[in-house]
Structure formats: structure tokens, C-alpha cells
Amino acid sequence: EAGVVQSPRYKIIEKKQPVAFWCNPISGHNTLYWYLQNLGQGPELLIRYENEEAVDDSQLPKDRFSAERLKGVDSTLKIQPAELGDSAVYLCASSPAGAKNTEAFFGQGTRLTVV
Amino acid sequence: AQKITQTQPGMFVQEKEAVTLDCTYDTSDPSYGLFWYKQPSSGEMIFLIYQGSYDQQNATEGRYSLNFQKARKSANLVISASQLGDSAMYFCAMRDLVGQFYFGTGTSLTVIP
Numbered sequence: 477e478a479g480v481v482q483s484p485r486y487k488i489i490e491k492k493q494p495v496a497f498w499c500n501p502i503s504g505h506n507t508l509y510w511y512l513q514n515l516g517q518g519p520e521l522l523i524r525y526e527n528e529e530a531v532d533d534s535q536l537p538k539d540r541f542s543a544e545r546l547k548g549v550d551s552t553l554k555i556q557p558a559e560l561g562d563s564a565v566y567l568c569a570s571s572p573a574g575a576k577n578t579e580a581f582f583g584q585g586t587r588l589t590v591v
Numbered sequence: 592a593q594k595i596t597q598t599q600p601g602m603f604v605q606e607k608e609a610v611t612l613d614c615t616y617d618t619s620d621p622s623y624g625l626f627w628y629k630q631p632s633s634g635e636m637i638f639l640i641y642q643g644s645y646d647q648q649n650a651t652e653g654r655y656s657l658n659f660q661k662a663r664k665s666a667n668l669v670i671s672a673s674q675l676g677d678s679a680m681y682f683c684a685m686r687d688l689v690g691q692f693y694f695g696t697g698t699s700l701t702v703i704p
Contacts, residue, residue, distance in 0.1 A: 521693075
């Protein structure tokens, strides 16, 4: 079974430029998460989807960040314009809905460097 | 309010010895799940072990065991017979009723040969 796939693995952009990250969750997983992980810190939730609905985006900086999950499968996270402080690892995870005893499955992450 | 607290930024352990990584959590939900993940330097998050809030027995998975003390709201990870490959960041996490995961700040474990 394929795991959570993220692309690209690495991205270097200049500040004020736009950037987009893509995530393909595990087949059948209704819940999809985007996390931000700063160096030496734990993952922090940006947005959580149940199917195509964003059920928690309270931590998403909506002035520059946006996300979508068309058809309740793949998801894209966008930053426009990027700032130096956005340099971090962006993790996508998925999980079956309603299964509190099931772990979140993580992708390899996208390491963003803004210069 | 912080949901997950890991108070040990870094830990060292001698190879083949056991080590305990601390985790406390805060929730008023009657039902929740507790998880531990390992994150090597390569960056992937590897699931290690799960404990349900209603589970009577402590969870075990090979060399990993979870010391669950519900009244104290603690869920410490015990790694027995440490190996060099255990050197990594370890994150404690809690899943709430609606499926939200909360992570601690992590503990960096270094296994000394």
C-alpha cells in the first residue's frame, strides 16, 4: 500500500515569491492534515480536512496561506507571497475518519527555504 | 493551553540500556488516544505505539512500552535495550474526539556506544 506522497521534497524560493506543495493521502483516508514543523519543534497544525471540507483552519495564516482539497483526495497548500519566516518543513498526514485509535500517517514532508 | 508537554529537550542513554521519555497531556475529553512517533534525521515521522484512554493495560510494541498513568495524565515512553538506531527525535501526541492531533515539542534521544 502506498503511503502519503508529498512533492516536492525540497524547495528554495526568494521571498515574496509564491510556492505550492502537493499531497496525495493514503487511499480511503478521509482526514487530511497539513502541519508546519520548525527546526527542533513539534508539528503544528495548519489545517485539517474531512473529505473536501476544511473543518479546522484556525491556525492557517489566511492572509498568505491557502489550501484546497478537490474531490476529497489530493490537497494543495499555497503560500503567496512567501516570507523568510516561512522557512520550515511542511508535513502532510492522513488518517481514516472517526478512528480515534488509528495513527496519522505522514508523508516525507517538503522542506521550504525562503531566501 | 498546551495539550502535550515534553519536558526533556535532550536525553542520552548508553547502548543496551533502557530509557524513559516523559510526556504529560491535558484534556477534558473522556475518550482520547495517545501516540508516540520517532523522527530520525531523515525527517519522516514513524509511528511507534498507541494507548487508548480506556485501555486498562499499558501498550507494548517490541522494545517500546508506554507507561500510562491516567490520573497523572502521563504517557511516558520506555525504550528497552537501546540501539544506536534509536537516536532520533521522539514526539508524544494526543488525538482528541474530533480527530485532531496535538504534538509535543519533542525529545532528542542520543544513544551512546
